[in-house]
Every structure is written in C-alpha cells, then in structure tokens.
Amino acid sequence: MKHWLAGLGAVALMGAAPVLEAMAQPSPAAVVTQRREGFKAAGDNMTAVAAVARAGGDPRGTVERIAAIQAWFATAGTMFPAGTQQGAPGLDTRALPAIWTDRAGFDAAMAAMQPRLVALREAAASGNVANFQAAVQATGAACGDCHRPYRAR
Numbered sequence: 494m495k496h497w498l499a500g501l502g503a504v505a506l507m508g509a510a511p512v513l514e515a516m517a518q519p520s521p522a523a524v525v526t527q528r529r530e531g532f533k534a535a536g537d538n539m540t541a542v543a544a545v546a547r548a549g550g551d552p553r554g555t556v557e558r559i560a561a562i563q564a565w566f567a568t569a570g571t572m573f574p575a576g577t578q579q580g581a582p583g584l585d586t587r588a589l590p591a592i593w594t595d596r597a598g599f600d601a602a603m604a605a606m607q608p609r610l611v612a613l614r615e616a617a618a619s620g621n622v623a624n625f626q627a628a629v630q631a632t633g634a635a636c637g638d639c640h641r642p643y644r645a646r
C-alpha cells in the first residue's frame with residue numbers, strides 16, 4: 494500500500510517537515526501550564542515532607558513523596574523551551590529571562606537538585622530523624638538557589 498505522503502514531491506516534503514515538527518510541539522502556553530503544575534505538585538510534596546521534619550515525625554512515610562519530587566526534577570529541565578520566559582505575550586509565568594541568558598547556571602542549579610534528593614530519600618528511608626531534618630534543609634536551600642536568580646517573586 495502506498496504511503497499517503499508518496500504522492501508529494503521531495504521538495505514539498507522538505508517544506509512540510511518543519512510544519513509537521515511545529516505541530517508536534519506543544520504551544521508555549523501549554524508548556525507553561527504543565528511546567529507550573531509540575532512545580533506546584535513538587536512544592537506541595539516538599540511542604541508535606543518539611544512538615545514531617547519540623548514535627549520530628551517518622552520520615553519513612555515521606556519516601557513516596559520524595560520519589561515523586563525526584564521524578565519531576567528528572568525532566569523539569571526540558572520544560573523551558575525558548576520563548577517561554579516572563580514577558581512573552583500571552584504567558585503567565587514567573588520564569589525569568591535569566592534562564593535563557595545564563596542557561597549554564599540554570600542547568601547547574603537544576604542538576605544540583607538530584608544529589609540532594611537522593612540524599613533526602615536515603616535519609617527518609619533510614620528513619621533517622623536528625624539526618625532527615627538536615628537533608629530537608631539542604632534540599633530546600635537548593636530550591637532557593639534556583640528561585641533567587643531565575644524565578645520572579
């Protein structure tokens with residue numbers, strides 16, 4: 494059976510490729526919505542984890558939330574395509590243009606999350622309250638290290 498594109502000439506196909514590619518990309522507004530939902534969920538999980546730490550509770554119950562935060566940060570770096578900064582028309586986002594002018598710094602701040610979250614998860618799983626509390630502090634600091642330069646207040 495002939496492919497439906499077979500009737501098109503090579504030149505037409507070359508012209509169509511970027512169009513098809515653009516169609517496959519989610520719109521900037523859709524990316525921002527997904528990005529903010531992802532950070533919001535991570536924030537809600539982190540708030541719950543921090544509450545257990547503050548109360549000196551058993552950290553083992555927080556492992557699942559920490560795993561969810563880890564899963565988000567494994568892909569969060571892909572949620573910042575060009576053109577999705579604060580000030581772009583029609584977008585409701587606090588992502589500062591500095592993310593794109595200093596991408597290396599932003600990527601480093603993103604990469605710094607992973608070892609903190611690994612340590613947090615290990616401390617939680619161990620059941621050691623003091624280690625868990627220290628790891629929650631260290632993780633929260635890493636959130637702030639990115640928010641200060643790269644997220645609008």
Ligand code: HEC
Pocket residue numbers: 525528529530532533535536537539562585586587588589599602603604606632633635636637639640643644
């Ligand atoms: C590498 C950078 C970076 C790191 C690390 C980071 N964030 Fe963020 N965060 C952002 C940016 C940028 C935004 C703004 C996103 C937007 O508005 O499009 C944001 C937004 C948020 C929001 C607001 C979501 C909303 O409702 O719009 C919350 C909550 C949040 N982050 C929590 C956290 C927590 C908790 C951590 C640490 C566990 C963390 N973030 C780590 C960059 C980061």
